[in-house]
Amino acid sequence: MQLSDTAAEADFRRRLREWLGKTLPELPAAPDPADWPGRRAYDTAWQRRLFDAGYAGVHWPADAGGRGATPSEHLIFLEETELAGAPYVGANFVGLLHAGPTIATEGTPEQRARLLPPILRGDEIWCQGFSEPGAGSDLAALRTRAVRDGDEYVVTGSKIWTSHAEVADWCELLVRTDPDAPKHRGITWLAMPMDAPGVTVRPLATLAGTTEFAELFLDEVRVPVANRLGDENDGWRVTMVTLSFERGTAFASEVVACRREVRELARVARANGAWDDLELRRETATLAAEFAALWRLVQWNVSEAAARGVPGAGGSVFKLRFSEARQHLYDLAARVVGTEALLDGRWTAQRLQGLSYTIAAGTSQIQRNIVAQRILGLPKGR
Amino acid sequence: MHFRLTDDQEQLRRALRELLADREASWAELTEVGLFSLRVPEDAGGLGLGLPEAVVAFEEAGRAVLPGPLVGTELAAAVLGLTGRAEVVRVPARGPVLVPDLPTLEHVLLLHADDALAVLPAAGLDATPVPAVDPDRPLWRLEGVLPLGEQSPQAHRVADEATLLTAALQAGLAARTVAEAVAYARTREQFGQPIGAFQAVQHLCADMLARAELARVAVYAAAVDGDEAEIVGAKLLADDAAVHGARDCLQVHGGMGFTWEARVHRLLKRAWAWEQAGADRGRCLDVLAGRL
Numbered sequence: 001m002q003l004s005d006t007a008a009e010a011d012f013r014r015r016l017r018e019w020l021g022k023t024l025p026e027l028p029a030a031p032d033p034a035d036w037p038g039r040r041a042y043d044t045a046w047q048r049r050l051f052d053a054g055y056a057g058v059h060w061p062a063d064a065g066g067r068g069a070t071p072s073e074h075l076i077f078l079e080e081t082e083l084a085g086a087p088y089v090g091a092n093f094v095g096l097l098h099a100g101p102t103i104a105t106e107g108t109p110e111q112r113a114r115l116l117p118p119i120l121r122g123d124e125i126w127c128q129g130f131s132e133p134g135a136g137s138d139l140a141a142l143r144t145r146a147v148r149d150g151d152e153y154v155v156t157g158s159k160i161w162t163s164h165a166e167v168a169d170w171c172e173l174l175v176r177t178d179p180d181a182p183k184h185r186g187i188t189w190l191a192m193p194m195d196a197p198g199v200t201v202r203p204l205a206t207l208a209g210t211t212e213f214a215e216l217f218l219d220e221v222r223v224p225v226a227n228r229l230g231d232e233n234d235g236w237r238v239t240m241v242t243l244s245f246e247r248g249t250a251f252a253s254e255v256v257a258c259r260r261e262v263r264e265l266a267r268v269a270r271a272n273g274a275w276d277d278l279e280l281r282r283e284t285a286t287l288a289a290e291f292a293a294l295w296r297l298v299q300w301n302v303s304e305a306a307a308r309g310v311p312g313a314g315g316s317v318f319k320l321r322f323s324e325a326r327q328h329l330y331d332l333a334a335r336v337v338g339t340e341a342l343l344d345g346r347w348t349a350q351r352l353q354g355l356s357y358t359i360a361a362g363t364s365q366i367q368r369n370i371v372a373q374r375i376l377g378l379p380k381g382r
Numbered sequence: 383m384h385f386r387l388t389d390d391q392e393q394l395r396r397a398l399r400e401l402l403a404d405r406e407a408s409w410a411e412l413t414e415v416g417l418f419s420l421r422v423p424e425d426a427g428g429l430g431l432g433l434p435e436a437v438v439a440f441e442e443a444g445r446a447v448l449p450g451p452l453v454g455t456e457l458a459a460a461v462l463g464l465t466g467r468a469e470v471v472r473v474p475a476r477g478p479v480l481v482p483d484l485p486t487l488e489h490v491l492l493l494h495a496d497d498a499l500a501v502l503p504a505a506g507l508d509a510t511p512v513p514a515v516d517p518d519r520p521l522w523r524l525e526g527v528l529p530l531g532e533q534s535p536q537a538h539r540v541a542d543e544a545t546l547l548t549a550a551l552q553a554g555l556a557a558r559t560v561a562e563a564v565a566y567a568r569t570r571e572q573f574g575q576p577i578g579a580f581q582a583v584q585h586l587c588a589d590m591l592a593r594a595e596l597a598r599v600a601v602y603a604a605a606v607d608g609d610e611a612e613i614v615g616a617k618l619l620a621d622d623a624a625v626h627g628a629r630d631c632l633q634v635h636g637g638m639g640f641t642w643e644a645r646v647h648r649l650l651k652r653a654w655a656w657e658q659a660g661a662d663r664g665r666c667l668d669v670l671a672g673r674l
Contacts, residue, residue: 368585
């Protein structure tokens with residue numbers, strides 16, 4: 001068991017730190033969160049800087065245009081960029097972390113050549129059209145239909161929770177191509193241009209009052225068959241291959257951020273007198289221990305993934321604990337700041353945003369089902 | 383970074399798990415396999431290994447719910463160069479000073495709140511047997527004025543490492559509670575199917591595993607890193623995983639869990655005992671808060 005950097009890792013970390021130290025002061029001010037075109041411009045400009053410095057797609061294989069870094073190096077990248085206060089992946093999220101890796105694994109040479117370089121350069125933004133009003137946790141129940149018409153699919157239906165839809169160029173879309181097959185077997189993956197006729201984007205306001213995601217309405221949208229990844233009706237498998245890209249690094253930067261926030265909260269509590277409360281002090285200490293251990297769990301999962309070449313089962317365990325600890329952190333923050341928690345401030349925004357953590361990317365209940373059935377081997381109920 | 387068990391550590395774990403499966407190993411056997419001499423230098427007859435190996439071994443001891451003065455005997459040999467059975471006893475914030483397994487001990491390592499350590503010959507102590515809740519961990523109450531101790535780097539090591547090794551025992555015990563609960567939930571049937579097919583039971587077990595896994599990794603990291611804050615953080619998580627895990631294990635066993643013969647109570651009683659060994663909850667939290 002080794003927690004320290006190897007010589008190569010230390011070198012990677014040092015160069016990255018140097019580059020961040022030089023580059024971050026040159027960045028323009030971050031845009032207003034409600035200014036979507038501004039956010040897109042800011043996020044893609046950051047991606048372009050990463051690309052020019054050789055840090056675009058750190059974890060992508062070299063033959064897909066990435067850096068081909070080891071999982072440990074990828075973790076160092078996430079840790080150092082967060083510590084340095086670098087911009088978050090933002091609007092590049094789906095392209096870099098989901099659609100891109102899927103195309104890199106399942107795409108034809110033509111598809112890879114057309115779609116991957118613009119993601120790495122920050123030229124094109126992707127969004128994800130997976131969930132539907134009637135298909136949330138039970139994603140495979142999706143009903144958006146695609147009917148073949150010559151060398152095109154005609155797609156009709158609706159999608160929901162689509163982040164960055166307002167500014168996306170492409171949508172990785174799951175559609176039903178065989179309504180008669182068992183639900184996992186009749187699904188197809190399509191790359192849909194967002195400017196195609198029949199695509200309507202309706203922003204959805206979150207409970208925080210922000211528009212972080214949107215609904216997509218698709219009315220006889222024509223998507224070329226050439227935009228299909230993998231075989232028709234093989235979309236479920238195609239989508240799941242991205243999981244093999246999951247190297248235990250999901251939410252790694254967020255853990256780093258939470259550890260900083262716990263220390264920050266202790267400073268606030270010391271300054272406003274909340275720290276005199278033994279119970280509050282100890283609760284903050286509990287969270288410090290929790291996030292420290294979650295960071296170790298990230299390092300453990302990354303090491304396991306690196307050694308085995310496949311992600312370990314630790315991801316669900318991590319997600320379960322992390323999302324709940326994070327909500328606990330912002331509830332605690334509300335107690336620290338007192339009545340200020342009723343005002344529209346920084347900790348309040350975090351607290352509201354935090355309510356999504358036990359829902360998004362697999363609810364905590366689904367995570368528990370996964371842990372119980374896939375790790376512990378408990379039987380599926382009738 | 384390569385934060386996973388090495389092949390040698392994996393082998394050590396397997397060997398101990400095999401030895402401890404299905405039966406209680408004798409003290410002589412535990413000594414023979416090197417549980418107490420893991421970290422003693424090779425030229426002094428030990429295995430010359432480190433803290434990471436010790437926590438891997440103690441995790442297995444915890445999983446087997448081994449009785450006896452495990453932590454003190456290891457620390458007496460590894461830190462103080464003392465042979466024979468020993469136990470670390472921390473002067474508690476409240477309640478009597480209790481020494482487990484006293485008649486079998488040669489040394490009592492008495493730790494005061496400020497980590498001052500007194501190494502006492504067990505034979506000369508004024509102590510009274512008291513009824514203990516854990517049937518496998520008999521207790522004696524120390525009488526009279528407690529001997530003063532001395533602060534030293536060694537005393538600090540005993541304090542920190544006693545907490546860490548106890549955390550390793552708890553992490554192993556926590557994993558055991560998961561295994562017992564899952565085994566029962568798979569076989570016990572109600573409403574025409576195993577109770578483990580019900581999500582209410584599944585989610586209980588999933589949370590047990592999540593706590594046990596996080597604690598295990600925290601214990602490993604603390605053994606590699608050696609920082610006091612990591613050690614007490616690992617102890618907090620491991621105590622919670624063991625105590626909460628044993629409670630949930632009992633709940634999964636239903637009425638049987640409340641019986642003497644089902645033996646689930648032994649997991650809980652041991653978790654309670656180890657929770658108070660090494661640094662307890664209040665101490666762990668205060669160390670962590672002090673670092674913030």
